[in-house]
Amino acid sequence: DAGVTQSPTHLIKTRGQQVTLRCSPKSGHDTVSWYQQALGQGPQFIFQYYEEEERQRGNFPDRFSGHQFPNYSSELNVNALLLGDSALYLCASSLLSSEKLFFGSGTQLSVL
């Protein structure tokens, strides 16, 4: 049983560019949450998707957007990249009815 998979594992972009990160949830899960983890800090909640709609959102600007597909996989898009967007981006999947999150290994984004 595959767990949560994220791609790519590493990514280097320059300021002003746009990036798309991808996540495939654990089999049977219907909810995907995205987190940003800056170096030396705890993960910060970006948003959560369920039934292809954004269900909850953290304190992140509109430059951060997402999408969930009918197969429950998800994308995180970040526009107009800033140096401060450099971080590990974590995807977590769950069942809407469960409090337990399963995390992927993350995508390390570096903005130069």
Place this chain on the structure above:
Amino acid sequence: AQSVTQLGSHVSVSEGALVLLRCNYSSSVPPYLFWYVQYPNQGLQLLLKYTTGATLVKGINGFEAEFKKSETSFHLTKPSAHMSDAAEYFCAVSDQTSYDKVIFGPGTSLSVIP
């Protein structure tokens, strides 16, 4: 709003010694509480969780935590540290109405000295 504080960004213990990682939370509603572990270059793995019921919760790898409502604490302990316990530990909280919006603390890095 919910929040989590973790006392000590870095803790060092000797192999075989007691591990104690501190966590305090703030929540206006009954919380769900979690401890996650993160090994280098990996995602987070759930160690244990408190939802309702027994306040002493046992998790994987010999870890346990006790929910103390009066102290708003959820400290993580392990009687005897192993070298393999060296990792980053995160305490987290969610509320019982939107429990999948999990708020994480800043983390504590645990080093185990041989």
